Structures are given as C-alpha cells and as structure tokens.
Amino acid sequence: xxxxxxxxxxxxxxxxxxxxxxxxxxxxxxxxxxxxxxxxxxxxxxxxxxxxxxxxxxxxxxxxxxxxxxxxxxxxxxxxxxxxxxxxxxxxxxxxxxxxxxxxxxxxxxxxxxxxxxxxxxxxxxxxxxxxxxxxxxxxxxxxxxxxxxxxxxxxxxxxxxxxxxxxxxxxxxxxxxxxxxxxxxxxxxxxxxxxxxxxxxxxxxxxxxxxxxxxxxxxxxxxxxxxxxxxxxxxxxxxxxxxxxxxxxxxxxxxxxxxxxxxxx
Amino acid sequence: xxxxxxxxxxxxxxxxxxxxxxxxxxxxxxxxxxxxxxxxxxxxxxxxxxxxxxxxxxxxxxxxxxxxxxxxxxxxxxxxxxxxxxxxxxxxxxxxxxxxxxxxxxxxxxxxxxxxxxxxxxxxxxxxxxxxxxxxxxxxxxxxxxxxxxxxxxxxxxxxxxxxxxxxxxxxxxxxxxxxxxxxxxxxxxxxxxxxxxxxxxxxxxxxxxxxxxxxxxxxxxxxxxxxxxxxxxxxxxxxxxxxxxxxxxxxxxxxxxxxxxxxxxxxxxxxxxxxxxxxxxxxxxxxxxxxxxxxxxxxxxxxxxxxxxxxxxxxxxxxxxxxxxxxxxxxxxxxxxxxxxxxxxxxxxxxxxxxxxxxxxxxxxxxxxxxxxxxxxxxxxxxxxxxxxxxxxxxxxxxxxxx
Numbered sequence: 310x311x312x313x314x315x316x317x318x319x320x321x322x323x324x325x326x327x328x329x330x331x332x333x334x335x336x337x338x339x340x341x342x343x344x345x346x347x348x349x350x351x352x353x354x355x356x357x358x359x360x361x362x363x364x365x366x367x368x369x370x371x372x373x374x375x376x377x378x379x380x381x382x383x384x385x386x387x388x389x390x391x392x393x394x395x396x397x398x399x400x401x402x403x404x405x406x407x408x409x410x411x412x413x414x415x416x417x418x419x420x421x422x423x424x425x426x427x428x429x430x431x432x433x434x435x436x437x438x439x440x441x442x443x444x445x446x447x448x449x450x451x452x453x454x455x456x457x458x459x460x461x462x463x464x465x466x467x468x469x470x471x472x473x474x475x476x477x478x479x480x481x482x483x484x485x486x487x488x489x490x491x492x493x494x495x496x497x498x499x500x501x502x503x504x505x506x507x508x509x510x511x512x513x514x515x516x517x518x519x520x521x522x523x524x525x526x527x528x529x530x531x532x533x534x535x536x537x538x539x540x541x542x543x544x545x546x547x548x549x550x551x552x553x554x555x556x557x558x559x560x561x562x563x564x565x566x567x568x569x570x571x572x573x574x575x
Numbered sequence: 576x577x578x579x580x581x582x583x584x585x586x587x588x589x590x591x592x593x594x595x596x597x598x599x600x601x602x603x604x605x606x607x608x609x610x611x612x613x614x615x616x617x618x619x620x621x622x623x624x625x626x627x628x629x630x631x632x633x634x635x636x637x638x639x640x641x642x643x644x645x646x647x648x649x650x651x652x653x654x655x656x657x658x659x660x661x662x663x664x665x666x667x668x669x670x671x672x673x674x675x676x677x678x679x680x681x682x683x684x685x686x687x688x689x690x691x692x693x694x695x696x697x698x699x700x701x702x703x704x705x706x707x708x709x710x711x712x713x714x715x716x717x718x719x720x721x722x723x724x725x726x727x728x729x730x731x732x733x734x735x736x737x738x739x740x741x742x743x744x745x746x747x748x749x750x751x752x753x754x755x756x757x758x759x760x761x762x763x764x765x766x767x768x769x770x771x772x773x774x775x776x777x778x779x780x781x782x783x784x785x786x787x788x789x790x791x792x793x794x795x796x797x798x799x800x801x802x803x804x805x806x807x808x809x810x811x812x813x814x815x816x817x818x819x820x821x822x823x824x825x826x827x828x829x830x831x832x833x834x835x836x837x838x839x840x841x842x843x844x845x846x847x848x849x850x851x852x853x854x855x856x857x858x859x860x861x862x863x864x865x866x867x868x869x870x871x872x873x874x875x876x877x878x879x880x881x882x883x884x885x886x887x888x889x890x891x892x893x894x895x896x897x898x899x900x901x902x903x904x905x906x907x908x909x910x911x912x913x914x915x916x917x918x919x920x921x922x923x924x925x926x927x928x929x930x931x932x933x934x935x936x937x938x939x940x941x942x943x944x945x946x947x948x949x950x951x952x953x954x955x956x957x958x959x960x961x962x963x964x965x966x967x968x969x970x971x972x973x974x975x976x977x978x979x
Contacts, residue, residue, distance in 0.1 A: 365863060365878045367762040370604040386875050412603055413862040417876025437604040443592060464607035489607055490767045
C-alpha cells in the first residue's frame, strides 16, 4: 500500500529525515476543530496519532490531560472518533493514522469489535498505553490478523532482556519513550542519552522503525533527527491550550507550529 | 470458579497477576512502570518469607502501632437490638486511628528495604495519608501525599496531621477532586519518578503487587481476631463479620484468616456506600488504576462519578480481590446510604463508648439492620476501622452534634 506506515518511513528515509508524527487528542478542543487541525497539519506530518480521551489517564502529563478534558467536555465518544477517522481518510492528503488510548476504552467496547471497527474506518495502527508486554500478546495477534500495526512501547526502565522479547514480537513500528516520565514534561535527560538508548534498540532490531516520543519540542527536535521517527504530542496540545487562552485560532497556530517542527527535522 | 483452600487469597492469581480466570486484577500499567513493579514484587516475595523482616514488622506493629487492638462485646447495643450478640473489633484504637496504619507502616518498611528515599501515596479520608506521613517520619523517608481538593477540605484534621509530620500534601484538583483523581495523580507521579520513589497505593487496588502488599499488611486484624475469638469462646463461633468497603483494604484484613471457613459458619458481609457501590449493584468489570475490577462506568466506558458523604468510600472501583470473593459467593455485598450511616453513628455513639468515623458507620448500619433478625447464638463482629474525630464537622453539620 502506497500510504502504509512502512512506506511512510521508507519515504522519510529517502529524504534523509525522520518521520514526523503528531499526537493530538481526537475531539480537542471540539470535534470540528480537531479534524480541521489534523487536515491542516497533514502536509507536514508523516503519521498522525489521535488520542482517545479517557477520564482516568495514569500516564499522561498536564497538557494531554487538559486536551482530553476539553474533548470529553465537548462530548467526544468512540463512535465519533471512528466517524472522524473515516472522514479524515477521505481527504487525499491524509496520512496513516494511529489511535492511542487506554485499554479500558477498548475493553469496554469489546476488543474484537474495536479492532474490526478500526479496520473498517481505516485506522492504520494502535497504541495502548497500559497494555504492555506480555499482557498484550492476544491483542497484538488480533491486530496483526486485521493488518493493523500494533505499536509496542519501550521505556528507559525496560531491561535489555525484556527489550529483546518485546522487539521479537513487535510489529514494524516501535515507540521508544525518551525518559522516565508521563507525557509532556520537559526533557530531564540529555538528547545524547536518548540517542544512546535509541542505538541500543536499533542494534537489537535494525529493521524496525523506532520512533522517539515524550518531551519533544521545537527546542529539542533538531538534536534527535537521526531517529527513524519523532513524536510531538504535548507541545501541540499546549499550543491548543495557549491559543484558546489567547482567543486565537488553534487551527492556524498548530499548523504554524508543526511547520516549524518539520523545518527543524530537515 | 472456586477459591483454593489453604492458599492465602492474595496468592490466588495466575502468573500474569489475574484472579478468577483472568477476570480481575492484572497489571495494566505503562511500560515505564513495568520494571519497578517487577522489582517491587520480587522484593516483597523475599521479604514476606524473611524472618528478619517479619520480626521487624511485628516489632513495629507492637511498639509503634500499640499492639493488639481490643475486641469486646457491646452489651447495650446487643440488648437494644434484641437479637444477635454484637461484638466490636476496635481497630480504630490503633496508634494511627485506622487500619491504614498497618498498611502504611509496612509500605514504609518496604521502601526502606528497597533503598528508596521517597514514598508517595494517595488518600481519600486522609487515614492512609496521615499514617504514611507518620511512618515516613519515623523511618526518615520523604513523603508526598496526593489528595483531592474536595477531600482536603472535608477531612481537614487529617491533612493537618500529614503536614505536621512533615509530608508534602499534593492537592489534586482534576475530575471529581476525590480519591479516584488522587490515585490517578499519584500513579502519574510514580510513572515519572519510579526510579527513586516507592509507590504506596492506599487501598487493595492497583496492579497486582500493590493490592497484595495492602491485604497482606491489614491481615494482622484477622490474625488478632482469631486469637481473641478463641480466648472468648474457646472456638470460632457461628460468625458474621461485617466490614465497610471502599477500596476494600480493611475488609480483606478483617476477613483474611476466615476465608477458608464455610460461609454458613463464618459469613462475610461487605457494606458499600449507596452511590459508590460497584459490588453491591453488580457494576461492569472495568480497568481502573492498573487492574480489572467491578467498577462504576458510564456507557462509553468512562469512569463514573460517585457520591458519598464519606471520603474513604467515594471511589468508583473495588479491589479485584473483592471481585473474586463476590464471584465465588464467599462474601455478600450490600450498601448503606449516607443517612443510614449517620443514624448508625447516632445509635452506636449513644449506647456505647464508640465514635466511629463515617466509613465504619456504614458497617454499623448493616449490623443494626440484621441483628434483630438473628438469634442469641449468632455472633456479629463489626470492624470499627476508623476513629470519628476526622468527621466531627460533617457529623455536626448533618446530625447537629458530635458526642463527647
């Protein structure tokens, strides 16, 4: 498939740059705006992550919590998220889309039903924050069966042995958490240290696409650009918050931010 | 599904930390917290087998927490209700004023053993927070206590204790501003600091290891009660053990030693708050704070808001272990309204020299409900698991007084 996650990484590599992956919460700050934001940044990103808002998130920092809160306050439901993915995918500039959320939302909907629905509307990948290895074996299998990329996570606390086990069963894309943190805090380790960890992962699995996330901003993105991919989430959510507080249009502001981020990766 | 006899209920999980054929429990945590949790599990399994550690625990239980808590018959209440004999296991007499003292002390001891200098915990009613703050002070650890802003205001006396003991009280202003949000924030703090901080989850909830540590610690209550029953009756009489259920930590401690008994011999009765009663109302199973459990959720799967006058019970989830006890029909779960709990407090404090906090007042309410229907040979034991001082203001606001 031309627009598959794997091809996107190949293309970015050909252009000698990391894939840029955005994270926004679906429905932030409302349904219409969140789709407009995604459409407006699509020319500058390679993959879009869309967060499924949950009201008891145990691994999100303040910025993403605020985004989820806005989305929930404005009534976002899974049903809407699926409709919006479908709508987004009709846009000819659309990029692969990964839904990211907490297991409760999937569990409540029903695993099998959820994955079927994802496939039906065109979701390319899934990240489930609190469904880690080995508890995710069955879910990962279901994803594979339905050609959905199940993105495993690796953290700085993950032992080398565990890393090997995870990479062995992982799909082609792997998410490396940059530091011991919830999403969105300031980087508390050096970018050099992050790249050292990245190299360890790549050494074990040279052919997997390893993306780095957590704490990546306009300031730090340039120093990490040798990675296969970089995820920017909280910085975007923060920009939405800032725009709303200043009564500015979040769509144009986020679009500008993402353009700048892209520039710094080239 | 059947409970295994002769195996502590906390150990009846599979290798993935699930109870009841995968229905309850598990380890639904972010990858970052996986390794620290695994390390903690290994440490705990080692410590619970270590004679030296058990000696230390017993030393602290005896000399720091004051030793065995009293067990006595409530003659006035028994006479007034005119049915079963009513006995009280007065856990609130412990230094620390609630069963959370056991759990907080053990967590501080484990933290010490792990070499970590920071300890973080959540609290609703403030009993766990207070005890964790005191234990941290005793063991020279730096404590952070996460508490909803609604609870900070309604349980102010305990907040004062925490601060005076030198703990940092972190106000949590998100969501319903109660225990559920405090636990979420505390878990987020752990995800960000798991290399330096020990997480002490305040109830028998959370990923597998946290509920195990909790129920293991509070089981001191039932060890004592068993001895005390034999001292009084020469045997284990036909019993009904009534306990309030919030997260479920006190009940698991109160029941632990009695789970293997036939339910006709020892009946286990859990009492939840009316609008926070996932077990009594047959709620759905949901994933909350790292584990699958009976939990109040809305149609979309979002965690529902709860309402209780009692901060310690104002929680949408329940312990996976209570899910197991419910599904195997070993325990029976019921509920009591704010008003019923307040009326129970009125009656118990009028007839007896007891001042239960709002949480055990729910258990007393069930005792008052069923005692008249039973015979003299039936023995009801209520776990009076918390002192009422912290709710003085709420009692005065609702019933007009707080007895001396």
